[in-house]
Amino acid sequence: MAWSIRSRVSSFLGSEVGVMGSLFHWDTCWRTVPFSVPTNSSSAVSSRTRPWPKFVSILKLFWFSYVNFSLILWFSYFQMNWARMDSCYAAASFKEKQSENKDTDVRNMAEAGGEHALFGLMKQRFLSFKNHKYMKELEHFQALSKAQYPKFMVIACADSRVCPSNILGFQPGEAFMIRNIANLVPLMKNGPSECNAALEFAVTTLEVENILVIGHSSCAGIENLMKIQEDVESRSFINKWVTNGNVAKLRTKAATAHLSFAQQCRFCEKESINQSLLNMLSYPWIEDKVRSGLLSLHGGYYNFSSCTFEKWTLDFNGCTVNEESSSYVIKEQEFWS
Structure with a gap:
């Protein structure tokens, strides 16, 4: 071109x-064109060449x-x-x-076949980050080395295909994160865990303004929860952990008895997110901030088969949380595709 x-x-x-x-x-030709003056009987002037x-x-x-x-x-x-x-x-x-x-x-x-090759590639990625990201934003990273002020806490699944920083573009210093099997938040009465320890630090120390629980499609943790037999006791750490989503499982069974197992799992993947949002209200230091408007609880669902994302917010005023039963209302639903 x-x-x-x-x-x-x-x-x-x-x-x-x-x-x-x-x-x-x-120009050359016309310079030599003869210029003639009319003649009369009284005077006659012969033709001559005049300059241009x-x-x-x-x-x-x-x-x-x-x-x-x-x-x-x-x-x-x-x-x-x-x-x-x-x-x-x-x-x-x-x-x-x-x-x-x-x-x-x-x-x-x-x-990459061996450990050396894997870490060699990891080294290349680190050096690329340092040269193309860290050094170009040196002032920003030096400020982060002294303190962090994230606006978000993100609770996501440990699945290797679901990385919040890649999917939602979180940059260093923007989100305090914890990842576990099936992105579950246990009730406060279930005792200490790394999840509620992270929640306490994010809410009381970092004073985040938003908590986002992200679930995803084809979640093996939720599938495992749906397969667990109620009357069979298991020694599996995974089984004991995913039982934190039992309420979501029961709601799913009641609402989707006519659907296939795969469809029930898809339903429970979203239901467990909302149950985790409700479970967070069992922590007084979370409920107080949500009630006063200083903290918002959000749900998100990533479908990596179609690369779509659903986002919604828990409506605190429409929620009911007690020992006998609990219910929730969501608002500000968005679908990103």
């Missing part, structure tokens, strides 16, 4: 030079200046377009190369 435009410009410049050559030829009038020389100078100025304008115009096209081609090439490097990086991680 760029070469074809340059060829046209060359043709144009050649045509302009031709015009100037014709002008020289025209002075004003034509001025006209010629003006014409040459106009042609030269036009050539300069045309050349500048095409030069700007060439530069613009070159920058576009360079940007497109950079993006394509970046995408290829990323795909190659993912394949390398998947194909």
Whole structure:
């Protein structure tokens, strides 16, 4: 494309030079045209050659200046377009190369056979982060080394396919995170766990303004919860943990008895998120802040098969939390696709 435009410009410049050559030829010829004066009986003046009038020389100078100025304008115009096209081609090439490097990086991680190869690739990623992110935002990262002021706490599943920083673009310092099997939040009465310890730190020390619980499609933890037999005691740490979602399981069974097991699991994946939001209200230091409007509780659901995201907010005024039963109302639902 760029070469074809340059060829046209060359043709144009050649045509302009031709015009100037014709002008020289025209001037030379007409300089020698005889200028005749009518004769009469009283006086006769023979034909003679007169020089070209002075004003034509001025006209010629003006014409040459106009042609030269036009050539300069045309050349500048095409030069700007060439530069613009070159920058576009360079940007497109950079993006394509970046995408290829990323795909190659993912394949390398998947194909790396030994521990040394895996950590070698990890080292490359770290150095890339340092050179292209950390050093370019050095002042920001130095400020983060002294303190953190995140607006969000995120509770997400430990599934390797569901990384909140990648999906939602959280940058360092923006979200305090904890990840566990099936993104569950236990009731306060169930005793201490790393989840409620993280909740306490985020709410009372960091004073986050939002807590976001993110579930996802094809969650193995929820599937495991739906398969557990009620009358069978298990020594599995996984089984004991996912029973924190038993209330969501019972609600799912009651609402989806006519559906397939896979559909019941999809329903429970979202129901367990809302149950975790309700469970957080069993912690007094969370309930007080939500009641006063200083803290909001949100749910999110990521479907990585269709790459869609659902977001909603717990409506505290419509919720009921007690020992016998609990109910919830959600608001501000959004669907991102």
